[in-house]
Amino acid sequence: MKKTFVLVVLFILPIVAYLFFASGINNFGKLPTLTENIGDIANIDDNVILQDKITILGFLGSDLENKKGIAFNLNQKIYKRFYEFNDFQFVMIVPKGNESKVAALKSELGNLADVAKWKFAYGDKEQIQRFFNELKTDLALDENLATPYVFIIDKDRNLRGRTNDEDEGTKFGFDATSVAELNNKMEDDVKIILAEYRLTLKKNNASR
The missing domain is CATH 1.20.5 (Single alpha-helices involved in coiled-coils or other helix-helix interfaces)
Structure with a gap:
């Protein structure tokens, strides 16, 4: 016994x-839906779309030199782990006129991973601010049209996040300056939304 x-x-x-x-x-x-049916980024830059994509959305602004740390944190902790999933992408919004800075940043990121799913959208100040406002968060862009927070957008252009986060209550985005937050919170939430779509795909395939 x-x-x-x-x-x-x-x-x-x-x-x-x-x-x-x-x-x-x-x-x-x-993963809870916090804001439904935000606009498509294609309205700002038609080279990038959100519809039917699982998107990590960020606003790097015009001061890209000082946002490299954010980009590298995301690249190492989130992008490299999940970029091989179908329909997964990173979309970073920057003001027009910063194309050469973006090219330099992508080149640096490319030394660490395949950056094919890093997308950059370019808009003017009013377009970027208007699009950010559509997220309906408790956050704000700075004078360079940037924020350290990044957001999870599902295939139907809904903002996903947390409604009972132990630190913030409602959590709209993830602070990409914090490796601990990326490791302990964002990674888990990306896993959940990818699992949602895998489960839906399995159910659809099984019903055929």
Whole structure:
């Protein structure tokens, strides 16, 4: 009897616990929708679209030299982990006139990963501010039209985030200057939204 109990504790319980938590993420986890149906970035720059894409959206502004840390944090902690998923992309919005700065940044990022899914959209001040306002967050752009926060946008152009974050309550975006936040929060939330779409795809395939 003792041997059976020990075997259960050592081998069965860890497996049960793993299956419980795995099923919690893959089958029951759903990232809350905070803002529905934001505008498509194609209205600003028709070289980039949000519709039918899972997008990490950022506003790097015109002071790109001082935003390299944000870009590299995102590249290393989020992009490199998930960029091979279908329909996944990064979209960074910058003011027009910064194309050469973006090219230099992409070149540096390209030394660390395939940057094919790093997309940059260019707009004027009014377009960028108007688009940011459509997110309906509690955040703001600075004088360079930038914010350190990045956002998860689903395939239907809905802003996803957290409604019961332990630190902020409603959490619209993720502070890309904080490696801890990217590791401990954003990575988990990206996993959840990708799992949502994988599950939906499996259900659709099974019903055919």
